[in-house]
Amino acid sequence: MGKMDRVTLGETLSMPGAITAAPVIATRGLGKTYATSAGEKIDALTQVSFDVGQGEFVSLVGPSGCGKTTVMRILAGLVAGYSGSVSVGGRIVHGPTPEIGVVFQDANLMPWRTVLANVTLPGQVLRLDKRACEARAMELLALVGLSGFEMKLPGELSGGMRQRAAIARALLHDPRILLMDEPFGALDAMTRDNMNVELARIAAEAGKTVFLITHSIAESVFLSDRVLVMSSRPGRIIETINIDLPRPRSLDVVADPMFAATVLRIRRLLEQSTGKDPHVTLAH
Amino acid sequence: MTTQDHLTTSHPPSALSRLFRPRPVPDLVLTAILVIGAIGACQVLVYSGLVSRFVMPLPSSVLPALGELVHGGTLGENILVTVGEAAIGFGIAVTIGLVLGTLIAEFRTIERIVYPYLIALQTMPKIALAPVLLVWFGFGPGSKIAVAAVISLFPILVNTIAGLKSCDPGRLDVLRALGASRWDCFRLVKLPNALPFIFSGLSAAVMFALTGALVGEFVGASAGLGYLIVQANNSMDIPQVFAILLVLVAIGVAAFAAMQIARRKFLFWSPNED
Numbered sequence: 001m002g003k004m005d006r007v008t009l010g011e012t013l014s015m016p017g018a019i020t021a022a023p024v025i026a027t028r029g030l031g032k033t034y035a036t037s038a039g040e041k042i043d044a045l046t047q048v049s050f051d052v053g054q055g056e057f058v059s060l061v062g063p064s065g066c067g068k069t070t071v072m073r074i075l076a077g078l079v080a081g082y083s084g085s086v087s088v089g090g091r092i093v094h095g096p097t098p099e100i101g102v103v104f105q106d107a108n109l110m111p112w113r114t115v116l117a118n119v120t121l122p123g124q125v126l127r128l129d130k131r132a133c134e135a136r137a138m139e140l141l142a143l144v145g146l147s148g149f150e151m152k153l154p155g156e157l158s159g160g161m162r163q164r165a166a167i168a169r170a171l172l173h174d175p176r177i178l179l180m181d182e183p184f185g186a187l188d189a190m191t192r193d194n195m196n197v198e199l200a201r202i203a204a205e206a207g208k209t210v211f212l213i214t215h216s217i218a219e220s221v222f223l224s225d226r227v228l229v230m231s232s233r234p235g236r237i238i239e240t241i242n243i244d245l246p247r248p249r250s251l252d253v254v255a256d257p258m259f260a261a262t263v264l265r266i267r268r269l270l271e272q273s274t275g276k277d278p279h280v281t282l283a284h
Numbered sequence: 285m286t287t288q289d290h291l292t293t294s295h296p297p298s299a300l301s302r303l304f305r306p307r308p309v310p311d312l313v314l315t316a317i318l319v320i321g322a323i324g325a326c327q328v329l330v331y332s333g334l335v336s337r338f339v340m341p342l343p344s345s346v347l348p349a350l351g352e353l354v355h356g357g358t359l360g361e362n363i364l365v366t367v368g369e370a371a372i373g374f375g376i377a378v379t380i381g382l383v384l385g386t387l388i389a390e391f392r393t394i395e396r397i398v399y400p401y402l403i404a405l406q407t408m409p410k411i412a413l414a415p416v417l418l419v420w421f422g423f424g425p426g427s428k429i430a431v432a433a434v435i436s437l438f439p440i441l442v443n444t445i446a447g448l449k450s451c452d453p454g455r456l457d458v459l460r461a462l463g464a465s466r467w468d469c470f471r472l473v474k475l476p477n478a479l480p481f482i483f484s485g486l487s488a489a490v491m492f493a494l495t496g497a498l499v500g501e502f503v504g505a506s507a508g509l510g511y512l513i514v515q516a517n518n519s520m521d522i523p524q525v526f527a528i529l530l531v532l533v534a535i536g537v538a539a540f541a542a543m544q545i546a547r548r549k550f551l552f553w554s555p556n557e558d
Contacts, residue, residue: 076461096463108454112476112553124472125464153553173462 022090023051024176024209025075029084031234032070043234044070048084050228050237052177052211057203059212059220060228060237063270067235068213069105072181075211076102089176098126101170101208103180107162109154115141115165116150122172133172140168143202160184160191164198171206178208182215193251196222200249217266221259222249229266231273239269341523349523350530353512359531365508366497367535369425373432374493378486381437385444390470406442410435411496414503428500428508435496436489443485447478480554483547490539498532 030048033041045067052058062068073079075086077096085092088099101122109118116137123133141147144164154162163183170178183199184192200223203210214220220227221243229239243262245253253259327343329335341349353359388395388402414431421427451474459469501510509528516524 076457077463078457078460096461098462100461102458102461104454104457106454108452108458110455110473110476111555112479121458121472122462125459125462125468155553155555169458 022054024054024056024089025052025211026050026087026090027071027075027084028087030071030074030086031083032067032074032079032081045082046234046236048230048235048237050240052209054176055207055209056226057200057210057212057224058226058228059214059224060230061214061217061220061266061270062230062235063232064215066230066232068215068230069181070235071230072102072179072211072213075179076100098173099175100177100179101173101175103163103166103170103178103183105182105185107154107159107166109162109165109169111154114151114153115146115157118154118165119169119172121169126173128173136174137168137172140171141165143171143205144168145198158191159187160195163187163195167199167202171208176209178203178206178210180210180212182213184219185214192219197251199223200247204248217263217270218254221245221262221266222251222253227262227266229269229273231270238273239266241266338520338522341526345523346526346530349521350527353524353527353531362507362509362512363531363535365425366428366494366501366510369428369497369500369508370432370493372425373429373496374436374489376429376433377436377440377489377493380433381440381485381489382444382482385441386448386470388441389445389448390466402441406438410438411499414499417500418503423504423506427503428497428505428510431500431503432493432496436492439488439492440482440485443481444478447481448474450481451477479550483543483551487540487543487547490543491536494532494536494539 028049030045031043032045033043035041048067048071050058060068060071070079074082077093077100087093088097109115110121113121116134119137119140120130120133122128123130123137138147138150141150144167146161146164146168149157149161149165154165157165163186167178167183184195187195196219199210210223212220212223224243227241227243228237229241230236231238241262245256245258323343326335326340330337330340330342384398388398411431413434414427417430417434418427421430455473455477456469459473464472497508498510498513501508502514505511509532513525513528516522516528
């Protein structure tokens with residue numbers, strides 16, 4: 001309960017663009033220290049606090065190695081021994097919660113299971129009704145554009161299709177939140193752009209709150225309602241930027257002066273924090 | 285221009301040249317030629333007296349010897365004895381190998397306690413245990429089962445441990461993020477993930493089990509194919525020794541085929557199959 005005390009240190013006051021409704025995700029003062037093999041202690045994260053509102057699409061951008069993935073792993077309940085607190089739906093959580101569906105950097109499908117059986121996997125873990133899971137999996141596969149591939153093995157799919165299947169799997173148990181860690185990082189630029197358009201549609205149709213971790217500034221601006229900008233060593237949130245571009249957004253939005261201005265602004269912030277050019281791919 | 289010239293000057297191949305065009309010989313034919321050639325060479329060498337008939341039987345005498353063996357009426361039960369010993373030994377090795385391998389891979393404490401012994405045992409040639417096992421388990425099938433089990437255990441054990449430990453952490457994260465229990469992580473991810481390794485171990489172990497049963501019979505037995513070989517050898521009936529070897533080849537091929545069928549059934553998804 002020591003964690004709770006640290007929460008109340010007034011972090012909410014400094015939240016620009018804070019949400020008025022009760023947040024679905026709220027982190028307060030997240031910190032994580034790793035020990036190197038030499039016994040040295042390294043702060044991966046310090047004082048990371050943010051809120052994500054119901055139905056919001058929020059991205060966390062930052063340079064490689066700034067601790068983004070650590071934030072994601074804490075939210076997913078995969079990291080032990082961090083400071084601060086995470087609450088989901090108003091309740092403090094200490095481990096994995098079925099209210100969150102996670103999409104990882106790699107699709108991580110089980111190669112011995114068909115696409116359908118991969119999507120229904122969470123149902124098996126959470127002991128859900130098998131029939132209902134299969135029916136829902138079929139709907140989700142249609143949502144992500146994989147109808148007709150139910151009986152294929154992951155080895156027969158392209159990288160983009162595997163990641164679509166992973167998104168369907170993350171949605172199976174109907175979590176409120178979709179947590180995504182560089183989900184399209186391994187895809188080529190064209191496929192990645194298309195997947196981003198698809199993701200925006202899927203998130204809107206499924207009515208999910210999405211928390212996306214990416215190092216692509218353009219991707220974060222294209223997809224998000226709000227972008228959290230993170231600096232490295234130790235990772236902390238230096239700015240929160242609202243993206244007021246109208247939805248639905250097509251890829252043409254990159255020509256919008258506001259899009260360009262926002263991308264540039266985030267880029268400058270990252271440059272200031274790291275003292276060098278952040279990795280930006282302007283294919284997006 | 286030049287390509288057009290080329291096209292107009294080239295003649296369509298005649299039917300005759302097509303017939304005599306060298307075409308690749310199927311591998312199977314080459315294999316058959318090699319085997320027939322080797323048998324033929326043996327026949328010539330032995331028949332001419334260059335190689336003694338006590339060293340190598342006349343190949344043409346092996347099949348009649350096999351016929352004699354079959355007509356003698358005891359071949360069937362001796363096959364059953366040896367195959368039975370090997371199968372039971374293999375079954376014991378699979379059970380112990382999978383259970384112990386899982387415990388070692390999953391529990392650090394057990395690994396720390398058992399591992400040193402495992403390495404010590406693995407470096408020892410386990411065939412050397414056969415005489416001791418004969419003393420412990422008797423002259424009957426018990427000692428042969430024990431030898432078969434002891435030498436086929438290690439490939440299964442080692443591969444089970446390696447397979448379970450090789451699990452991709454990303455796949456496990458998928459389950460952990462759902463709050464999956466350790467048992468669910470094991471049965472839904474780690475075990476299927478380890479199957480290609482386990483099957484490599486099983487393939488090796490099948491042959492080891494057969495070898496173990498035979499060696500057990502060599503050391504001391506009153507039935508089984510190993511016993512028949514020793515008997516025939518002692519009476520210098522070399523054609524019969526080779527006839528029994530043929531039977532063993534057939535058993536080995538059948539065991540290998542059974543393993544391949546099982547592999548196809550369980551590892552249809554693995555990129556290393558086919």
